[in-house]
Amino acid sequence: MALKAPDRARCTQALDDLLRRCDSISVAMLALRDGRPYVERPAAKVAPGKFAAMASSLVALGHSVLRELGAGTLDHVLVDGSEGKLVVSSVPGSNGLLILALLARHDARLGLVLGHAKSCANAISATFADERAPA
């Protein structure tokens, strides 16, 4: 059964909470798995459509590479650059519908960024669970 996209306001709140808790993260985006933007806080330098498309490509390639190599399932993709770190992961419980992409400063502590990414993804995941729960 197809999952409905979760409440946009709650997703926005989850991204705002993330940005407030971790000041080394500059951009947080939720994209749909086929590369369309869902929520972005705040605007990245790149157009949201392009950023969302790139995030979905990275996750799909990550899945494919791990599958080809027999290396298990994807947790996150890390693109570590001289001016920033990009972390992209699927939101658990969304049946692969949503992708979380975070851009952090290059000197950000990776463990911290990953930890905040996981907390944020779990908060968004809870949104799905709430919407599935009987009234």
Add this chain to the structure above:
Amino acid sequence: MTKTYKLLFVGEPGAGKTTCVAAVSDIPPLTTDVGCTDELADLKETTTVALDYGELDLGPQGRLLLYGLPGQARFRYMFDVVREGLLGIVVLVDATCERAATNLRETLQTYAGELRSTPCVLALNKHPDPPASLQQQCQALLTEHGLVAPVISVDARKREDVVRIFELLFLLLEHGTDGPQDDEEIAWL
């Protein structure tokens, strides 16, 4: 050492790019398909979001590396990932689709710059005998975008058709095209 040639497939979602690469590849193809979340879901279950990859053995001629790109313009940036060393580009069109010409226009708008600088072939797919009107529309759209390319009919699932495309592109690479002159069009091949 075996010579390799890089062939790229572009075209609207549903044109048959993923099917083509999967059907003719000698190796298990790499795919990056995900479930559609927009109106495209009415037409097909999944869509490519990064690329398709396969390989086809040409015997003594070498090896063809097959790349398929997503059909949506938002993935245009993937072209820059695969552009290095391209032999040519195949613009695949679903010739059974009512919106074939409209879809082709969108593809040409997205990739016009790349298609002008790389040998290309326009391949009408999924129809054994595409209507003459569609062929004319395709030629007109190519001209409108300043492009010169042969328009051919293919079954992109057939190895021999993909080899034919390769040979055509090779010819274009060797002999080039001089651009459209007056009403001249490259003949229907």
